[in-house]
Amino acid sequence: MLQLERIKEGNKDILRLIGEVDASNSVLLDQSMQEILQQGATFLLIDGNQLGYISSAGLGVFMSYLDDFSEQGIRFAIFGLNDQVSEVFKILGLDRLIQIVPDKSTAITLGNEP
Numbered sequence: 794m795l796q797l798e799r800i801k802e803g804n805k806d807i808l809r810l811i812g813e814v815d816a817s818n819s820v821l822l823d824q825s826m827q828e829i830l831q832q833g834a835t836f837l838l839i840d841g842n843q844l845g846y847i848s849s850a851g852l853g854v855f856m857s858y859l860d861d862f863s864e865q866g867i868r869f870a871i872f873g874l875n876d877q878v879s880e881v882f883k884i885l886g887l888d889r890l891i892q893i894v895p896d897k898s899t900a901i902t903l904g905n906e907p
Contacts, residue, residue, distance in 0.1 A: 809840040814851030842873035872900040
């Protein structure tokens with residue numbers, strides 16, 4: 794089961810993932826990210842503090858937006874992943890393509906860089 798909470802903090806959109814992202818619900822993640830982009834987001838943070846599991850389908854959602862983020866100048870970071878989920882990103886080399894930081898304050902600092 795996956796719950797998504799969207800929070801706006803200044804110029805940052807935060808999408809909190811609660812539960813698990815798998816093939817059965819990755820479309821919900823995709824829809825939420827699409828909505829955020831369509832509403833003109835300039836900095837998107839994914840809060841993974843309550844994310845217990847992510848499948849390849851969930852990872853694919855993030856990967857599918859990397860070109861869009863780059864083309865539109867959108868800053869993107871994921872924070873708060875537990876060791877198990879973080880290891881999945883590392884094994885697949887996604888930690889070299891996506892900014893993954895330990896906590897929200899570090900992620901917010903990224904949004905303040907020029």
